[in-house]
Amino acid sequence: MNPIAVITGAGQGLGRAVALRFAQEGMTVVLVGRTLAKLESVAAEVTAAGGSAIAFAADVSDSAQVEGLRALMGTRFDHIDILVNCAGEALIRNLEETDDMAWDRVININLKGPFLMCRALVPLLKQSANGSIINILSKVALKGYGGVSAYTASKTGLLGFTHSLAAELDEAEIRVVAICPGPMDTPMRWAATPDHDPKLLVKPEIIAETVCQLASLPRGVTSGDILLQTHHYD
Numbered sequence: 482m483n484p485i486a487v488i489t490g491a492g493q494g495l496g497r498a499v500a501l502r503f504a505q506e507g508m509t510v511v512l513v514g515r516t517l518a519k520l521e522s523v524a525a526e527v528t529a530a531g532g533s534a535i536a537f538a539a540d541v542s543d544s545a546q547v548e549g550l551r552a553l554m555g556t557r558f559d560h561i562d563i564l565v566n567c568a569g570e571a572l573i574r575n576l577e578e579t580d581d582m583a584w585d586r587v588i589n590i591n592l593k594g595p596f597l598m599c600r601a602l603v604p605l606l607k608q609s610a611n612g613s614i615i616n617i618l619s620k621v622a623l624k625g626y627g628g629v630s631a632y633t634a635s636k637t638g639l640l641g642f643t644h645s646l647a648a649e650l651d652e653a654e655i656r657v658v659a660i661c662p663g664p665m666d667t668p669m670r671w672a673a674t675p676d677h678d679p680k681l682l683v684k685p686e687i688i689a690e691t692v693c694q695l696a697s698l699p700r701g702v703t704s705g706d707i708l709l710q711t712h713h714y715d
C-alpha cells in the first residue's frame with residue numbers, strides 16, 4: 482500500500498510543493514488548510530500527478546477542527562505514515578507594536594497547531610510501518626533577527642517541541658525532524674519582503690525534496706535539525 486500523508490498548509494507555497502512531490506511517489510495525501518477552494522485546486526494537481534488526495538478544511542489552531550480531522554482519518558484509515566506540519570503565518574512587527582492578539586495568533590497557529598496535530602495523529606502514526614513527523618520551522622529558530630520576536634518565539638518553541646517529541650517517540654521508531662528554511666520563494670515571502678529577487682530565494686521544491694527523502698529513510702533511521710537556504714539571503 483502506498484504511504485498516507487497529512488500535510489497542513491497544503492493550499493499553496495511549501496505545503497503545495499510537498500503534496501505534489503508526494504504525488505510523484507503515488508502517495509495518498511490529506512491536504513489541510515483553512516481555504517477549501519485552494520485545497521481542492523491542489524487536490525486536482527495531485528491527482529493529475531499520479532497521487533490521490535483528500536481536501537479537508539480546518540484551522541490547525543482550533544482543537545475542535547483538528548478533532549474533526551482526527552475523526553475523519555480514523556474512519557478512512559487504520560494508520561498514517563507521514564505528518565508534515567507546514568501551516569504557518571508570519572508576523573513582522575517590533576515588540577512594542579505587538580499586541581496580545583497578534584502574539585496569541587502567531588503562537589496559536591505556529592506552535593499550538595503542530596501540538597494539536599501531533600496529539601491527534603500520533604496514535605495513527607504508531608500503526609505505520611515507518612512513521613515520520615516533519616515540522617517546518619524557519620531559520621529564525623536558529624538565529625536571532627530583529628522585528629520578528631513573536632514569530633521567532635513560535636518557531637523556537639516548535640524546535641523544543643520537536644526535540645522533546647523526537648525523544649518521546651524514539652521507542653516507537655517514529656522520526657520527528659525539524660526543517661528550518663531560509664527565505665523561500667512562496668506567497669508568504671513575496672508579501673513579507675517584496676524587494677527580494679524570487680530567483681535568489683530557496684525554491685519550495687528543494688525543501689519538498691528533503692521532506693520526501695526524510696520520510697523515505699528506512700525505519701529506525703532519523704535525522705537532526707536541517708537548515709536549508711540559498712547563499713543570497715540570510
Ligand SMILES: NC(=O)c1ccc[n+]([C@@H]2O[C@H](COP(=O)([O-])OP(=O)(O)OC[C@H]3O[C@@H](n4cnc5c(N)ncnc54)[C@H](OP(=O)(O)O)[C@@H]3O)[C@@H](O)[C@H]2O)c1
Pocket residue numbers: 489490491492493494495496513514515516517519539540541542566567568569570571590594617618619620661662663664665666667668669670
Ligand atoms: N516563505 C518563507 O520565506 C519561509 C521561510 C522559513 C519558514 N517558512 C515557514 O514555512 C511554512 C510554509 O510557509 P509558506 O511560505 O509556504 O507560506 P504561505 O505561502 O503563506 O502558505 C501557508 C499556508 O498555511 C495555511 N495556513 C495558515 N494558517 C493556517 C491555519 N491556522 N490552519 C491551517 N492552515 C493554515 C495557509 O492557507 P489558508 O490561509 O487557506 O489556511 C497557506 O496555505 C510556514 O510554517 C512558514 O512559517 C516560510
